[in-house]
Amino acid sequence: MKYHLITLGCQMNISDSERVSAVLEKMGYQKTDNEEEANILGILACSVRQKPIDKVYNKIARWNRWKNKRNLITFVSGCVLPADKEKFLKTFDFIFPMSELAAFPDMIREYGIVTPAGLKAPQPVMPKNEHIVDLWHIQPKYQSTYEAFVPIQNGCDKFCTFCAVPYTRGREVSRPSGEILEEVRHLVNQGYKSITLLGQNVNSYGLDKNGEEITFAELLRLIGEYGKQSGQEFWVYFTSPHPQDMTREVIEVVASYNCLAKQIHLPMQSGDERVLIKMNRRHSMDKYRKIVADIRELIPQATLFTDIIVGFTSESEPEFQNTVAAMHEFKFNMAYIAMYSPRPGAASYRWENEVQQDEKKRRFHELSEVMKIHTREYNQSLLSKTLRILVNGTDRKTGFSTGLTEGKISVRLDRRYDSLNGQIVDVKITGVADFSVSGEKVQTPALPKNERELVREK
């Protein structure tokens, strides 16, 4: 018996899919990449944009045609809006929130039996998250042997007007810190080198518990202390933080421990105050500027990544130019730039989408060009330096190995080193491109932990 799982969207869905795989494999199902030979077909959906949702509709139409010829079970989970959920109820065999994953084996066993839930009882439309802790108790089947995602928080209370996540994942719920630390320790003991703490608002961790759970800064500190004691070299990242809840203390803690990676992903979304207000981002440019100043002061070697939306509903040219100015000001090492697309379920979906697609494309390209100036300038500064990189794959064009620095700068190596996949090695930077650098592996003796800072990239 085999299962085929399609995972759409963000790292949170990737993390969730590792737990779905664990549940199915515990039941005796084997994973297959060929959907035509699977007995169970599932999708972890993403509602951030329309395209992934269209894919879900296309897939289920195809799978339901196969049902005429063979026995199949289909399911959908992940981020699903209430309106889509209503339609999926008619086309999929199962639809359930991730918080009910632990009950999935029972659902499959009882397949075909109508549950006595009393269909007349009103069912809440908004997802309820209190059982999400059951999901976190499931030991995931990690897809990589050196890179892992650890969910620490689920849901969102922020209600940004461009986003539907509060309606698909429910309100913010924090995972117990003991479980998180246990999973991190387990991963480090297994030799994992890159561990990413995940949450829709990862740095809002603990705030939902009203003082009964430690804060995000305290959680990072405990991980940092463990990293110190372990004697292992590994890098812990977190994504995505919200500027509203970003404290100086978090940055101080990141600065204090070697295992806390010196890379910060801080979504800005827009560099214009009026657009930020319209997006209901709940932070000002002053606040954002203060956080970046703290990062530059306390972790000068840190790389800074961001997310930006161009062409948001009524964004004017001067407002867009404020984002361009912010790109020059903050000199991001990477910006994930998206052209605004209205998403059903988000508040902005009800507003007129005034910026034409061609104009959005122009803004996208203009901003990308500005980003390129600064990424190249930074990459140039790495030339001739020897950096620690995590080897993580091969370049499709050259077939040579690739890797990431601690700051998540892409590195292309001078040859293929299959045996080094998943290892952290020293690489001397010999070439520079807009969004990556190239280099050659060098032999250097292992450094004592307290000297590792010397080989960081700045």
Add this chain to the structure above:
Amino acid sequence: MMTDVKQQIKIDESFYKVENIRKLTDNTISLSLPGSRFKYKAGQHISLGIHGNYQSREYSIYSGANDKNLEVLVKEVKDGYFSPKLSHLKPGDLVEVHGPFGKFFIDEKLIPNNKFVFIASGTGIAPFRSMVRTHANLDYTLIHGVRYSNEAYDKHEYAPGRHILCTTGDKNGNYHGRLTGYLNECSFAENTHFYLCGNSNMIFDALEILKEKGFDRDHIHCEVYF
């Protein structure tokens, strides 16, 4: 037998029965729900849905944190999708409530030694009524911008002189014109904290005025209605 079946149906605790509806103007109501299951801070908001409908909207809580009932202020938006449905609810109808959400509340430690200026457009007055009803010794001024003076929802509840009504459509308020015009003419004490609630354009314009007057952004708190 029918009674037995009904007893088996467990109503999810997210659902509330509408208890009362107060009509405040031709197109604005205060929707009152049982409040006993709900703990919140004055200024926070909830997500409100209607049983049988797949949409929900966010509404600031209109009642005080210690009030018996949970109230929200609903203005029917012409050609809107959701607010007309809310406006047509009757006592006994089921609504779905999630929350409370948000950080738009007053730090109680600030109350004894500070002044508070609440700036609201239209139904953006909702969180401020909640704050005034919750915090007894608040030294506050509420600047409320509306089109007509009959939109001064529950004005009689505010102490004399503390509620400044700015009207653009008639001259029956305290100030004829936009609230930003009034704001431009005002001066405020240094120890003032500002709370702004309403549409994004009003909030942006008011923010700019306050920043020009020299107030730190940390003293200006915003809640955008969308």
